[in-house]
Amino acid sequence: MGEIDEGLERAERTRAIPQSVPARLRFLLKGHKGSTKALAAELGVSQRTVQRWLKGTSAPKPAAAAKVEQRVKAKWQPRVRQRVRREAEKKGFMLHVQARFGFTSAAGSTDDPRPRSLTQQLPGSVATRLYQARDAGASQAEQEQILADALGEHYFKDGGHRAAGLGVELTDIEWIDLEGI
DSSP: OOHHHHHHHHHTOSSOOOOSHHHHHHHHHHHTTTOHHHHHHHHTSOHHHHHHHHHTSSOOOHHHHHHHHHHHHHHSSHHHHHHHHHHHHHHOEEEEEEEEEEEEOSTTSOOOOEEEEEEEEEOHHHHHHHHHHHHTTOOHHHHHHHHHHHHIIIIISTTTTSOTTOEEEEEEEEEEEEEOO
């Protein structure tokens, strides 16, 4: 999962996802009405293994821990995530990013990539494109290009009022935050 996916995930939550394996398993158990056998079947391990993880007497291997984390993220606050997504696609969102931006433009201007910190309000159409890309399993580079195109249009070109013909490339994201998504 890349920085953009993580930014979308953070923005979609009103409460933090449980951090410890036992806490994550207790959350997942609620969906299985307390059945460790059903949870074990979902995770592809034995019932006794789930019981040991719950007690903390053993810890899952990295692959199993990742599977538990993935299941929790998929099931955490589904109604909140749907509401946040609808609002972002309708009203837009605020993007805060520190990354390296490269440019292609008219002769005589610089195209050297350089780090920048930007904050920009982006429209709902960009949120829609980001969500569709994430749902389709798009790579980090494809998602970066969506944001680069949006920043090129709404920040650097100011909606077509300046910098005609400018192309923007976004790489080396140091941090990203999506607010209002």
